[in-house]
Amino acid sequence: MDKESKGQKQKPLIGITMGDINGIGPEVIIKALENGKITQHLTPIIYGSAKVLSFYRKQLNRDNFNFSPINDLSKPYHRKVNVINCWQEMVDITPGQDNAIGGKYAFKSLEAATKDLAEGKINALVTAPINKLNIQSEDFKFAGHTEYLAEKAGSKESLMFMVSDSMRVGVLTGHIPLQEVAAAITKESIIKKIKLMAKSLKQDFGINKPKIAVLGLNPHAGEDGLLGKEEIDIIRPAIEECKSKGQIVMGPYPSDGFFGSGEHRKFDAVLAMYHDQGLIPFKSLTFSTGVNFTAGLPFVRTSPDHGTAYAIAGKDQADEGSMRTAIFAALDIANCRSENKED
Template identity: 50%
Template sequence: MIDGKVVLGITQGDVNGIGYEVMLRALADAAFSEMFVPVIYGSSQAVGHYRKVLGLGGPQVNVVRDAQEIHPRRVNLVECGARDLTVEMGQPTRAGGDAARDALERFFLDQRYEVLDGLVTLPVNKHAMQGSGFNFPGHTEYLAKCTGVQDALMLMVAEDLRLGVVTGHVPLRGVAELITPELILRKLELMDASLQRDFAISGPRMAVLSLNPHAGENGLLGDEEELVIKPAIEAANTAGMVVAGPFAADGFFGAGEWRHYDGVLAMYHDQGLTPFKTIAFDGGVNYTAGLPIVRTSPAHGTAYSLVGKGIASPNSFRQAVYLAIDIVKSRSRIDPLRANPVPSWRAEQQAKMREG
């Protein structure tokens, strides 16, 4: 932090998508941009293009070479990528994919300065990025690789709804083969740890969704619930977590059962994100749990059809910033307590008995 304010890197994502528009509209509000120290990893040329298209007077950006030069009371921009970048609004291009990759790489290069507290990523076009040498199905897998963790959890967040997925950007036909008791348990461990550390929830209650319709109907509609999901739930509870399920997804969300749990784990992408975006599309945030860094992103995609029209809501971007700030501060409070835990009364009495 600088002067008590959280420092957040913002990677530009696809320059032809909605990212710049929602970011600049949000940062044009001085009351919002002064809440933290913004460090955009992107293009001053793209900033100028979108400010002109949208008729925005601000924000003015402070162009710097790296995170060491940022100003705590300005919107900073680390110039990265091609100097002759051409913005083609609403069109996926190779140049757009290259620019998105360059911004991510530059952010991680600046991690060496230990100035940045977190990362907010603007939406990317995964197909365009593949041509740029980005060989990952999405941000989650890339971030796990860059931070050296074995696994991470895509956790969609909106107020009291926190929803993770066991499998992410994979074809639906491969889901049943990918889920195992070990994988489900690992995702539950990541969710449990994140709910406690990042969201300050003590003893979180988690729900697990089924894979098959009607939770398999006791094997009539599939046996993954009995052979794969239930063993994982039992193992999680044995390990001290509080986990219930498996629940059929339609009834679980239709009856509002998700409100009784601190976290929900879905088996595959659309099983979780369809109800999530129905409930909280405009204000949803994509958070990557299990990383040593704090990373959030708006829950929407590039939205090419809306670019330049001035009608896209910046609310999801704002919520991504708010959540990143909250999690950075939560970790700053909780981590020192975990490093130096206060012994319980019972532990103190037991120690005295051993000494006596």
């Protein structure tokens, strides 16, 4: 134990990946952690490069942002922002540019953080945005963070779960082409996701009897079969089976009016059938305060609900609200999970 933390209760270690170094990841990390008060609640561990952080600190004129490089997690500084250097070489940083360098070093950061997360050395992980294309390599052949972390965790099932103080939305089918969505919707997959969502609401959010709404796939939820049969043949039977097992599940609801009418406020979470069906209303209603949480993993991972935003990278225009919320959400979920472990 280091001298400055001796005699103190060790705060949770929250890992933070740097994401694409040419995107807004480093900027929102610096802004979110600039106020030293955050270290009263947790100990931030940034996986990336002190040189990259120094570059953006100067670029953004954030002289008040201080950090301490450490070699490993044996002696973190519990009153400071810690940085583990995942590489030593000089890197050409080009804010706003989509290139292979951004992808290469985003993966180095993610790989190191995931290793410590899987080994239980950190209590939770917050991932800054990556570019899903330029990160592709022999070591990373995944549609995104969710799929990568699920494989590293050995989890067959996971759930992309967008959460905020006012709403929670999960998606049945994640990062797949829209033309493949209908074929991917099965009664079994819906039941699995509802079960996973209900478990997460209990152990990660402390909701004992969660109420879940399920959206339809077709316009007007199929209009009794006129506009599609999936609601009748697949979605409704899945809901009824979940109800028969004591779960509070309702639907399928037409997705167009569900959020606009405020119907979502009556439920603890909503299961959408595909990515944009859930994320468009979520981001429209909670942008800058929403968080992407991967449910169903043996460890806790959150992420801000925005991308690399190359157009504003390095210009001191990025809003750090979602990153800050993601950090505190990771802390809250990790604490809640430890208190609500299921047998």
